[in-house]
Amino acid sequence: MINYNRIIEIIQKYNSFIITTHVNPDGDAIGSELALAYFLQKLNKKFLIVNHSSTPENYTFLDEENLIHKYNSSFDKEILNAEVLIAVDFNTIGRTRSMVEILKRTKAYKIIIDHHRNPQNFVDEIFVDVDAPATGILIYYLIKNYDEKLIDKKTADALYTAIMTDTGSFRFERITPEVHHVVADLIARGTNATYIYNKVYNEISFEKLKLLGESICNIKLEMDGKIAYMILDRNILNKYVPSDEEFDVDGFVNYCLSLKSTILGMLFFELKNGVKVSLRSKGTFPVNLLAEKFGGGGHLNAAGIRLDGEKLDDVLNKVIQQAKEDLINYERSLK
Ligand SMILES: [Mn+2]
Known part of the structure; x- marks a missing residue:
């Protein structure tokens, strides 16, 4: 259980805040950052949201005031002079990529608000609830603890997006009656669930839809x-989305789990220099433990690995080999 009063104490004590999140931010990361910022705004606190990555197109509708900035060194002074740094939805400093050095240098009092396992100790205080289905729900309780009247429509929209996206639209594990109560409250405050869903999921480009189609055609089984x-190598990526920038293929991997037979689904994304692997599972097969063997991490049913500088074929071989071993041991343990 998170001590929300302690977070409020920190917020009340200080005046300038930096909010940041992980590389390739998802809906939970962006929604949580904005809801927190709207809260600070109402308390007349000075704040800056700055991330390594720019905000994915499908979440920009939440940020009408353009509060979120993509990091460059012109922000260094403000980061160094801030009194508090709030890291949301991640727990290892490396996930801030280009911001690692400046975050190490700032003397700001640092806190994490998050729901991932095994936090790294780069901050002064950690507020983590691994049973929470999204960081957004923690921000909801934080604001509610202070004054629920501060949850206005735009805050509700940001929080709804955070919870909807991290729960696979309310399908994944850790969905409880309580989660639905929170979501009901957000809708009561003016959030339009259909509008948010369409903004997030139904505005992808034709190229990305075709990329999904080809990825599904090429699914392999073991x-x-x-x-x-699924393997998204540079060939197929360049065919549809010719860019060196990493982009969001969140959700593609879930199609692997739509097969009746499948317990473990994986997506291999070839980076310019390295490989990213997304892992998903059904039931109690712990993909976070598989990810941890390669320096990654996450949750029981959703985790990720990032291997910079490694070749796709090598990563495929070793991750699939390890996955098979883990799955054999897992099935043995069920007997
Ligand atoms: Mn999250």
């Missing part, structure tokens, strides 16, 4: 279909 995986 262990009688218990493992299903």
Whole structure:
């Protein structure tokens, strides 16, 4: 259980804040940052939201005031002089990529508000609830603890987006009656669930839709279909989305799990220099433990690995080999 009063104490004590989140921010990251910023705004606090990545197109509708900035060194002075740094929705400093050095240098009092396992100790205080389905729900309780009247429509929209996206639209594990109560409250405050869903998921480009189609056509199976995986190598990526920038293929991997046989789904994304792997599972197969063997992490049913500088073929071999071993041991343990 998170001590919300302690977070409020910190917010009341100080006046200038930096809010940041992880590389390739998802809906939970962006929604949580904005809801927190709207809260600070109402308390007349000075704040700056600055991230390594720019905000994915499908979440920009939440940021009408353009409060979120993409990091460059012109922000260094403000980051160094801030009194508090709030890290949301991540727990290892490396996930801020280009911001690692400046975050190490700032003397700001640092806190994490998050729901991932095994936080790294780069901050002064950690507020983590691994049972929470989204960081957004923690921000909701934080504001509610202070004064629920401060949850206005735009805050509700940001929080709804955070919770909707991190729960796969309310389908994943850790959905409880309580989560639905929170969401009901957000809708009561003016959030239009259909509008948000369409903004987030139904405005992708034709190219990205075709990329999804080809990714699905190329799904490969192992262990009688218990493992299903997709490979997005530079060839297929360049064919549809010719850019060196990493982009969001969040959700593609879930199609691997739509097969009846599949317990473990994986997506291999070839970076300019390295490989990113997204892992998803059904039931109690712990993909976070598989990810941790390669320096990654996450949740029981959703985790990720990032191997900079490594070749796609090598990563494919070793991750699939380890996945098979883990799955065999897992099935043995069920007997
Ligand atoms: Mn999250």
